[in-house]
Amino acid sequence: MAVANYMNKVGQAARASSRDLARADTRLKNAALERIAEAVLECKTAILAANKADMDRERESRLDSALLDRLEITEARFADMIDGVRQVAGLADPIGEIYELIYRPSGIQLGKMRVPLGVVGIIYESRPNVTLDAASLCLKSGNACILRGGKEAIESNQAISSAIKVGLKRSGMSESCVQVIETTDREVVGKMITMPQYVDVIVPRGGRGLIERISGEARVPVIKHLDGNCHVYIDSDCDLEMALSIALNAKTHRYGVCNAMETLLVADSVAKNALPKLAKLYAEAGVELRGCSATRKIISAKEAVEADWSTEYLGPILAIRIVEDVAEAIDHINTYGSGHTESIVTNDYSRARQFLREVDSSSVMVNASTRFADGFEYGLGAEIGISTDKFHARGPVGLEGLTSQKWIVLGDGQIRS
Amino acid sequence: MAVANYMNKVGQAARASSRDLARADTRLKNAALERIAEAVLECKTAILAANKADMDRERESRLDSALLDRLEITEARFADMIDGVRQVAGLADPIGEIYELIYRPSGIQLGKMRVPLGVVGIIYESRPNVTLDAASLCLKSGNACILRGGKEAIESNQAISSAIKVGLKRSGMSESCVQVIETTDREVVGKMITMPQYVDVIVPRGGRGLIERISGEARVPVIKHLDGNCHVYIDSDCDLEMALSIALNAKTHRYGVCNAMETLLVADSVAKNALPKLAKLYAEAGVELRGCSATRKIISAKEAVEADWSTEYLGPILAIRIVEDVAEAIDHINTYGSGHTESIVTNDYSRARQFLREVDSSSVMVNASTRFADGFEYGLGAEIGISTDKFHARGPVGLEGLTSQKWIVLGDGQIRS
Numbered sequence: 001m002a003v004a005n006y007m008n009k010v011g012q013a014a015r016a017s018s019r020d021l022a023r024a025d026t027r028l029k030n031a032a033l034e035r036i037a038e039a040v041l042e043c044k045t046a047i048l049a050a051n052k053a054d055m056d057r058e059r060e061s062r063l064d065s066a067l068l069d070r071l072e073i074t075e076a077r078f079a080d081m082i083d084g085v086r087q088v089a090g091l092a093d094p095i096g097e098i099y100e101l102i103y104r105p106s107g108i109q110l111g112k113m114r115v116p117l118g119v120v121g122i123i124y125e126s127r128p129n130v131t132l133d134a135a136s137l138c139l140k141s142g143n144a145c146i147l148r149g150g151k152e153a154i155e156s157n158q159a160i161s162s163a164i165k166v167g168l169k170r171s172g173m174s175e176s177c178v179q180v181i182e183t184t185d186r187e188v189v190g191k192m193i194t195m196p197q198y199v200d201v202i203v204p205r206g207g208r209g210l211i212e213r214i215s216g217e218a219r220v221p222v223i224k225h226l227d228g229n230c231h232v233y234i235d236s237d238c239d240l241e242m243a244l245s246i247a248l249n250a251k252t253h254r255y256g257v258c259n260a261m262e263t264l265l266v267a268d269s270v271a272k273n274a275l276p277k278l279a280k281l282y283a284e285a286g287v288e289l290r291g292c293s294a295t296r297k298i299i300s301a302k303e304a305v306e307a308d309w310s311t312e313y314l315g316p317i318l319a320i321r322i323v324e325d326v327a328e329a330i331d332h333i334n335t336y337g338s339g340h341t342e343s344i345v346t347n348d349y350s351r352a353r354q355f356l357r358e359v360d361s362s363s364v365m366v367n368a369s370t371r372f373a374d375g376f377e378y379g380l381g382a383e384i385g386i387s388t389d390k391f392h393a394r395g396p397v398g399l400e401g402l403t404s405q406k407w408i409v410l411g412d413g414q415i416r417s
Numbered sequence: 418m419a420v421a422n423y424m425n426k427v428g429q430a431a432r433a434s435s436r437d438l439a440r441a442d443t444r445l446k447n448a449a450l451e452r453i454a455e456a457v458l459e460c461k462t463a464i465l466a467a468n469k470a471d472m473d474r475e476r477e478s479r480l481d482s483a484l485l486d487r488l489e490i491t492e493a494r495f496a497d498m499i500d501g502v503r504q505v506a507g508l509a510d511p512i513g514e515i516y517e518l519i520y521r522p523s524g525i526q527l528g529k530m531r532v533p534l535g536v537v538g539i540i541y542e543s544r545p546n547v548t549l550d551a552a553s554l555c556l557k558s559g560n561a562c563i564l565r566g567g568k569e570a571i572e573s574n575q576a577i578s579s580a581i582k583v584g585l586k587r588s589g590m591s592e593s594c595v596q597v598i599e600t601t602d603r604e605v606v607g608k609m610i611t612m613p614q615y616v617d618v619i620v621p622r623g624g625r626g627l628i629e630r631i632s633g634e635a636r637v638p639v640i641k642h643l644d645g646n647c648h649v650y651i652d653s654d655c656d657l658e659m660a661l662s663i664a665l666n667a668k669t670h671r672y673g674v675c676n677a678m679e680t681l682l683v684a685d686s687v688a689k690n691a692l693p694k695l696a697k698l699y700a701e702a703g704v705e706l707r708g709c710s711a712t713r714k715i716i717s718a719k720e721a722v723e724a725d726w727s728t729e730y731l732g733p734i735l736a737i738r739i740v741e742d743v744a745e746a747i748d749h750i751n752t753y754g755s756g757h758t759e760s761i762v763t764n765d766y767s768r769a770r771q772f773l774r775e776v777d778s779s780s781v782m783v784n785a786s787t788r789f790a791d792g793f794e795y796g797l798g799a800e801i802g803i804s805t806d807k808f809h810a811r812g813p814v815g816l817e818g819l820t821s822q823k824w825i826v827l828g829d830g831q832i833r834s
Contacts, residue, residue, distance in 0.1 A: 019751070023775055096774060102796075108785050110795055113773065117807055200807060221638065221808040242830035249832035334436070343826075356530065356825055357513060358440055368525050368828030377833075378527055378824065379519075390534055390617060390821035391638040392809040404807035407795065408773055409760075411785030413659035415666035416794075 011198025013176035018144035036167030050159035116142030128156035151184035227338035228258025235346035236267035362395035428615025430593035435561035453584030467576035533559035535617035545573035568601035644755035645675025652763035779812035
């Protein structure tokens with residue numbers, strides 16, 4: 001009951017603030033972002049101390065180095081956090097934009113106006129920088145937000161939250177525009193995803209378990225991000241140097257990211273030429289190869305089993321399959337892929353068009369590395385997440401994904417006859 | 418179990434067809450629509466006979482005249498159905514449209530391509546014309562659809578379904594692009610809204626009970642339409658003749674529709690002048706008035722109670738409230754309205770802007786009747802529904818509301834550094 005009461009209070013405050021935020025003009029929102037950046041900078045010592053407390057506690061209790069890495073606010077990450085807020089301030093304000101304004105035969109002028117969604121709930125794990133990123137994006141897009149970080153980052157998040165409140169207050173905005181949940185009670189999540197009267201959308205950021213649990217239980221729309229099982233297809237008609245460069249970059253630029261390539265598809269006619277060169281590059285990078293039987297006739301690789309085609313390795317492992325042509329590549333991708341990001345390397349005009357049209361993924365590329373699929377590269381500023389859904393928002397979600405629209409009608413007294 | 422097996426088969430077939438439909442070009446889809454229109458026309462006798470069977474059965478068992486009216490396919494309605502299909506064929510194909518294609522600093526060219534959602538499930542009640550409207554809109558937007566009509570229209574819907582199948586077959590498309598559920602078993606709905614592997618979105622069309630049940634139980638996104646509690650606000654600075662004309666039209670043009678005005682708000686300073694004239698017009702039209710205490714000092718009206726402000730009468734009743742100014746009108750609307758459609762009658766530039774910006778409804782109008790809020794008037798062709806949600810689609814939902822997008826990236830070998 002205590003959690004339910006607390007969450008109801010949080011929800012009511014968020015809903016009330018969302019009304020003010022929807023009306024806030026660009027100048028006010030940008031000023032608030034600048035005040036927040038200043039306040040976070042002023043609170044640097046306190047934030048880093050809180051982060052050290054989180055790190056010390058987690059290091060003792062778990063010794064999970066990947067988690068500790070995500071949790072740590074280094075000097076460089078602190079500077080990036082501040083930069084992130086200012087970048088969001090610099091983005092165009094999407095709210096109030098009127099577009100597609102046309103005259104209809106009745107004489108009315110019809111258009112659309114972009115509006116905030118209302119209240120955004122974000123549930124995330126160890127990275128404390130998400131607190132500031134998410135707060136900035138929600139504020140700029142006119143949404144109130146409720147942020148529920150991981151218990152491992154509770155001290156860091158509360159310290160950042162205090163600084164955000166100072167910034168909001170200095171700019172004359174309500175402190176409940178951004179509310180960071182103060183308790184680590186697990187019941188919070190269950191309540192947060194089932195109060196549609198107060199929360200308009202939930203963005204879960206974290207492991208598959210978290211996201212599947214939330215999607216299954218939510219009574220509120222969810223912008224969710226599941227696997228990133230990305231593909232590069234090397235077409236028969238391509239620039240081989242370009243193909244090698246993209247295939248290497250997509251796999252090895254960073255391993256633990258959702259837009260890294262996990263399966264490489266190669267057209268049969270170029271396999272004999274391309275694969276040995278690729279195998280050498282991957283060997284130098286320390287990438288383990290798992291190939292289909294045709295691949296293993298050309299290069300040395302472990303045998304790929306059915307499960308490999310569906311696996312997001314998030315590490316230095318790559319599955320390789322030889323396919324007949326672009327149609328078979330598209331079929332493989334639409335069957336085994338997770339709908340995240342795929343790229344074709346080709347010089348053939350028609351096949352490029354076919355790949356773009358027929359691959360059913362949130363990002364489809366020609367002659368570019370899958371690693372480009374993120375909010376910064378797409379110019380969205382910090383991203384609130386990458387949606388693998390098709391409903392409402394798809395792919396990297398920035399400010400626009402946190403908005404809705406309304407129809408507007410301008411008339412001179414028109415009535416229906 | 419029988420229903421579950423049947424629905425799984427339907428779902429699998431829909432998913433398979435949706436892949437072909439996503440690839441279908443505009444010419445093929447338009448040809449299929451024309452073949453469907455022809456086949457429905459050829460089957461006119463059978464469809465009208467089936468409809469007569471539905472009418473006869475319902476007339477005997479229920480004698481609900483509103484239901485019988487919705488159920489009946491008159492000659493005029495039959496002609497409208499055919500016209501509707503051809504109008505959809507005439508609409509621009511949204512699928513494959515590439516927009517916002519820009520160069521990013523990295524040299525990649527980034528844009529968006531419009532794509533179908535996949536499989537659309539529509540659950541509706543007595544109007545059999547929805548079967549053809551919905552099938553046309555889904556087909557044109559590249560989506561497979563599963564249509565579950567009311568049991569009162571089962572014969573009519575099956576007859577229309579047979580004709581659609583003939584049309585699909587003649588155009589060389591799979592018959593499972595459009596599947597009309599053949600059983601009236603109520604379990605169908607429960608199954609249909611909980612198979613996200615086969616259905617991408619559910620559109621319920623019907624009474625509040627149906628929609629609330631579906632929203633509560635669905636495991637699939639829902640485009641839902643709840644109440645239409647619409648408002649007209651007559652501002653202090655307005656053209657009185659225009660105000661009278663709009664207020665009369667918005668209430669009396671049709672009573673049983675969601676975009677009819679249910680509450681009239683009048684600025685205090687014009688109430689003494691406007692209300693007696695309005696009262697006379699409404700009396701001639703047979704509209705019952707329910708007023709706030711200030712209203713009842715000027716004209717004769719029943720006393721409006723708190724519940725009146727939230728009620729969608731769908732009939733010749735109107736609530737009237739006198740407000741101080743535009744801010745109070747906006748506040749009333751955002752408090753009691755259902756977020757459907759609201760209109761201000763004003764000559765004041767700033768108040769028009771304020772109303773457009775601050776009213777949180779799917780359609781917000783200046784100097785026009787609320788009755789314009791529909792798919793035909795907005796140029797969307799037949800509408801699949803009017804969404805009172807903010808997520809994904811809002812207001813009248815036509816072809817575009819049945820689409821998603823993907824990001825596309827065109828490069829010359831760019832990699833991330």
